[in-house]
Amino acid sequence: MRRNTSWAAAVAALVLLGLADPGRAARGQALGPGFELERAGRYADAASVYFTTVRSDPTNIPALLGLERALFILNRMPELLPLVQNARGRLPDSPALRSLELRVYAALNQLDSLETIARRWAASAPESEAPYREWGQALADRRQWDEARRAFLIGRRTLGGDGTLALELAQLEQRAGNWEAAAAEWGRAVTRSPDVGPNAASQLADAPVALHDRVARVLTLPAPATSARARRLGAEVLLTWGQPAAAWVAMESTLGARGGDSEAPDALRRFADLANVLTTPEGHRVRGLALTRWAELEGVPWQEASRARAEAVRELLDGGDKAGARRVLEGLTTDSAAPAEAHAVAEAALLQVLIADGQLDVAAERLSAGRTTLTADDRAALRLALSKALVARGELDRAEAALGSDSSVTDVAQRGWISLYRGNLKAAMEGFRLAGPYATDRAAATERTAMMAMLQRIQRESSPELGAALLTLARGDSVVAIAALRRAATRLPEQGGQVEVLLLAGQVAAQKGGEQEPTATALFDEIVRAGGEGAAPAAAELEWARLLVRRGENAAAIPHLEHLILTYPNSAFVPEARRVLERAKGAIPKS
């Protein structure tokens, strides 16, 4: 890595110098064939070109660097030493030649000479880190970790300062696999210079999972053991590892009661941006907390603060922190300085919170109020959410009323569900048909289509028992719903919807898992035994097999899948059954 960088720098130097000095340009051109030969893998020929250049121009650094590359591969490094010593004698102040000399000694494994030369260079530049850096680096390039560490630490001791050569030590420890030591050095490096932060975080992100806790502990020790910058680095690394809660603890510890130092706004904003890639509820919550704290900091423009608060509310809601969201909203809706768009977002979010909190009366009142900042789309979405929440309480009349006089496809679909729960199968079918396959999201459309498929098999216009069972299911009481669905099924003819309703009961039981699994198995068994027309027997057998695979009983699942494929070769479930079968047999990887 280091050698490549040097080469790039050498080429760049050639070009730049060429612009200012035609003589140099000619010499650069003379080196061109050498580069080409190197690229073609003809290192001996390339070395000859570089030797020729150095003979006429002993201090030609690009040629000497070319020799360093080619002779290293050819195992002829001893030939380079006299040339470099000669060049350094002519240009004693050239850091490039000093570095090269150190690398040559390292390549020749003459470690005593290497140290002598490095110390001599350090004596001539007593305040410079370069001699120690190049000394250690030359050893690190040869994977002599202990010697390299010693060189860097001599530099730190001589020059003073906890962060001196910390960057080099961090990289060294990381290459040597000492991740905790690397973290400590990155912490020192970032304390010394905040610009190192992003690189440090990206390097530490690669730490092995087994060492995450230990690395994090090094960076997040309470002050004064670690600096605020080191703890912020720790917070960032924890975020990258997908540990948002621990990351927030580390970040919050750097803020203090009054918001922290002058770097706090940037650090918090960066933290919130990084948290944006996390899709877990905890990730959303932590991002919401970070945005909230950022919006409270002094010096953040009020427009941006208001927007951040609105965004924070959404994140806190997505993270399940309704109380936190509500606290932010209360501040925002009463903030007369906030722009209208922020008010609208806050109002919509507040209503969402109220509905989610079960404060349906308050939500209904606010929704029906004439004076509101809500957009039409938000209002429609909130009416639907309210209607669904009322369904979940079993208040079907109020649920229908909540939809108002709107006749959008989503409302038509919702009315279809309300009809279904009342047992009016005909009206439900009509509502679902009118809504079509595109209303609301894909999952809701699929759910409606599945319900229509079931209703189609039932040759009745109404079934209060089935409606009540489905309402129970919609209200989240799946155990009672399973029993109710089984009872409703007994009132239907076997080939007139009975097996389809039983299949739904079985699917609910399988999804519920635990104690309901025997019920699911019994229901699937009953449906498979009944056989007959329709998709239910194949679907039941596939569900049964999936249940067994989930329990790790692949051997028991395989006969069911084989039975399904052989008995219903034209079923739409066969391709999926084959995939489950292949996975159960270990013929394809788990995806």
Place this chain on the structure above:
Amino acid sequence: MDDAQTDHLKAYGLTYRAIQAGLKAEWLLNYRGGSFLIPDLDALRRDAALNGIRTEPVDSAMTAVRGEIEASNMDAVPLEKASKVAVYAPPNAAPWDDAVTMALQYAGISFTKIWDSEVMNGSLKDFDWLHLHHEDFTGQYSKFFLIYSGMSWLAEMVQRNTDMARRLGFGTVPDLKKAVARGIRAYVENGGFLFAMCTATETIDLALAAEKVDIAATFADGTPIDPDADAKLDWSKSFAFTGAHIEPNPLIASFSDIDGHQVNGGARRQPLGAFTLFNFSAKIDPVPTMLVQNHRQVIPDFYGLTTSFTRNRLKPGVTILAEEEAAPWVKYVHGDLGKGTWTFFGGHDPEDAQHQIGDPPTDLSLHPHSPGYRLILNNVLFPAAKKRELKT
């Protein structure tokens, strides 16, 4: 098996299981993309139905089919013995690390994993067919040692190989791998079928040619590469290649100029094209014909650490099975050695053209018609062909 087949890859497994059960089968070379004729038995029909393989009853039409085969560049080759399959892979390698084990697993063909100790203790004689995938027989850990320094998987690979070398009494990993390469060569000379892909193709030949030359970088054996390595290589010992130039740079994950594409060779890297299968005479050259049975003649190329084979590095007498037209490299080659045969196929995964370390494994149920994977399975089945039919 033309485009009407619903799962080309599993059809090989069905045929393999039929002959494994002692049934007779025939490979109808070049007939509708290369088809299999198996007895019409309930058990086989059930197997086909479960695996989604299309079968067609041919009772009454068989006379016409045989007539067509007789009159065209086609042949019917009896298949009579399911070969015992071994795959050379480290003990903890998942099947998804290797295109061949993925294909075997998907098709339902059983195999045994073997590694250095089994090769060295002579267990290869128990198998008819051996597959090598991305092993680096130069003992340089695919030259990832410096590039991926610090990665846990590399450290584990180094440890595993070093331990094995020590256990088997070798001073270095390159020494161990050279001995393993010689063991594999002896296996082929004694009648074994060898199928290698990716890095194994190039590195096994380099390891054989370098029996007495140091071609491993310092990081692998503690000593630098012999500066005159190129001149000292003995190509009479290799399977397919000759006159190659060793890549001496330890930072370039390339082994020599055998590979035409040089995926990690910086400016030397070549873009992917497509390769074309040769059309052999089925009645005169049944072996190469079997190896190229396919429903596609032109197949998109795919990278591997060794992707292709430079034409001017091939030994005279090597049969080219597939090439990229007008390009200086070929993709798929075959040859005989002693009583056995070897086949080399460049690239890593036919359905993951740009495969990178850490990529998710290929799910072959999403590629049941893969022409590249068919070539792999041709190799598994061709040793089952009745010996007297093998004319080349």
